[in-house]
Amino acid sequence: MTSTLLRGRTLSFLRWPETVDDHPAWRYEDDGGLLLRNGRIVAAGAYADVEKKADEGAKKIDHRPHLLLPGLIDAHAHFPQMQVIASYGAELLDWLNTYTFPEETKFQNAQHGRRIARLFLDEVVRHGTTTVAAYCSVHRESAEAFFAESHDRNMLNIAGKVMMDRNAPEGVLDTPQSAYDDSKALIAEWHGKGRQHYAITPRFAITSSPEQLEMASALCREHPDLHMQTHLSENHAEIAFTLQLYPKASDYTDVYEHYGLLGRKSLFGHCIHLSEREADALSDTGSVAVFCPTSNLFLGSGLFDYQRYRRREKPLRIATATDVGGGTNYSMLRTMDEGYKVIALNGEKLNPFQSFWQLTRGNAEALSIVERIGTLDPGSDADIVVLDARATPAMRLRMETADTLAEELFLLQTLGDDRAVREVYVAGRAAKTDMAIWLSHTSRLDPAAAIGQSLQRS
Ligand SMILES: [Zn+2]
Numbered sequence: 397m398t399s400t401l402l403r404g405r406t407l408s409f410l411r412w413p414e415t416v417d418d419h420p421a422w423r424y425e426d427d428g429g430l431l432l433r434n435g436r437i438v439a440a441g442a443y444a445d446v447e448k449k450a451d452e453g454a455k456k457i458d459h460r461p462h463l464l465l466p467g468l469i470d471a472h473a474h475f476p477q478m479q480v481i482a483s484y485g486a487e488l489l490d491w492l493n494t495y496t497f498p499e500e501t502k503f504q505n506a507q508h509g510r511r512i513a514r515l516f517l518d519e520v521v522r523h524g525t526t527t528v529a530a531y532c533s534v535h536r537e538s539a540e541a542f543f544a545e546s547h548d549r550n551m552l553n554i555a556g557k558v559m560m561d562r563n564a565p566e567g568v569l570d571t572p573q574s575a576y577d578d579s580k581a582l583i584a585e586w587h588g589k590g591r592q593h594y595a596i597t598p599r600f601a602i603t604s605s606p607e608q609l610e611m612a613s614a615l616c617r618e619h620p621d622l623h624m625q626t627h628l629s630e631n632h633a634e635i636a637f638t639l640q641l642y643p644k645a646s647d648y649t650d651v652y653e654h655y656g657l658l659g660r661k662s663l664f665g666h667c668i669h670l671s672e673r674e675a676d677a678l679s680d681t682g683s684v685a686v687f688c689p690t691s692n693l694f695l696g697s698g699l700f701d702y703q704r705y706r707r708r709e710k711p712l713r714i715a716t717a718t719d720v721g722g723g724t725n726y727s728m729l730r731t732m733d734e735g736y737k738v739i740a741l742n743g744e745k746l747n748p749f750q751s752f753w754q755l756t757r758g759n760a761e762a763l764s765i766v767e768r769i770g771t772l773d774p775g776s777d778a779d780i781v782v783l784d785a786r787a788t789p790a791m792r793l794r795m796e797t798a799d800t801l802a803e804e805l806f807l808l809q810t811l812g813d814d815r816a817v818r819e820v821y822v823a824g825r826a827a828k829t830d831m832a833i834w835l836s837h838t839s840r841l842d843p844a845a846a847i848g849q850s851l852q853r854s
Pocket residue numbers: 472473474627665719722
């Protein structure tokens with residue numbers, strides 16, 4: 397039984413930090429140790445104590461002076477949109493029709509799906525993210541490709557085949573029955589296989605007929621342990637169109653409510669323009685509002701009112717996410733930087749400890765998987781990111797005047813990106829290093845991977 401002993405500055409949260417001085421909210425070790433065995437963290441604490449628990453042959457890796465945190469979590473992204481990201485000049489509905497739907501038709505080709513799934517997970521890990529809640533395309537093959545890649549890497553990911561049967565081109569449509577059948581088959585094959593989680597994924601009310609939302613409802617009833625993910629209240633034109641399509645609904649949230657789609661494992665992307673009634677309905681059911689700042693700014697959708705949602709009498713459970721390719725960066729550090737600015741435009745602040753809580757434990761709690769990921773507690777899966785606050789000349793210079801952990805974290809969020817990610821452990825395996833070695837091998841064997849690499853470099 398081989399084990400790994402990591403040394404570095406460790407930071408893990410126990411609860412939401414009220415202020416930057418709320419020390420009981422986190423556990424920080426200046427000289428910390430993590431003992432990893434069989435993909436799990438088996439001991440954590442001061443290095444001297446953890447070292448005593450390590451067996452003779454443990455592989456020791458010294459990451460000092462870098463920070464070791466739980467792997468970052470992205471609660472909403474679209475893997476088929478890697479070649480949609482950075483598409484110019486449209487708001488949500490035009491952006492879907494002009495760029496996204498045509499691109500997603502390519503995923504009927506299983507080989508294309510496999511290539512993009514591979515490059516997507518490479519990119520996500522390279523940015524320090526170890527878990528993502530992903531939308532696939534409408535094609536069953538795209539979800540097969542995603543799960544196969546995810547399972548090969550032993551990543552804990554949540555994903556689902558998108559259900560959509562109207563208001564989109566033929567090449568990205570299913571039917572209520574085929575969506576049900578394909579989802580059923582994918583759940584049977586992938587949910588609970590290794591670390592894979594299936595999410596029932598109706599894209600949103602505009603592209604699902606009432607008959608299809610009925611099928612999504614049936615799937616949720618038949619599999620109450622599964623996640624459900626969709627979009628809600630992102631953009632004014634979207635809201636107006638939805639209410640035309642569902643004239644009996646009192647508001648947008650009521651559409652999903654009517655089909656029983658609200659609940660503690662339901663993830664609603666965006667939730668920007670909610671009425672008080674809608675926010676109450678989400679709160680009453682423990683549903684999760686997913687904040688996607690880079691996407692909301694890029695598409696001009698609006699400003700998610702994070703602090704008001706959190707503090708209202710009936711608070712919302714909140715997760716944060718990239719929403720690639722409406723979102724403009726794979727990095728959760730970049731995402732929280734933009735999130736900070738959106739919150740500032742609402743006249744509020746999010747302090748650096750709250751931000752890093754959100755990226756790790758907060759998102760794990762919102763996804764109801766905190767018993768597995770999001771902390772460095774013994775018993776957790778060994779998904780870990782190593783962050784370097786001196787990764788670039790500008791960061792190194794600014795660090796000369798940073799005296800506190802809070803300042804270092806804020807600098808990482810404000811200036812950091814993939815360059816600040818020194819290493820990533822997925823279930824105890826050094827995924828960033830291994831990936832570089834793996835890519836150097838596969839590039840000789842697989843022309844598709846080689847093209848991906850040259851794209852990444854240029
Ligand atoms: Zn989205």
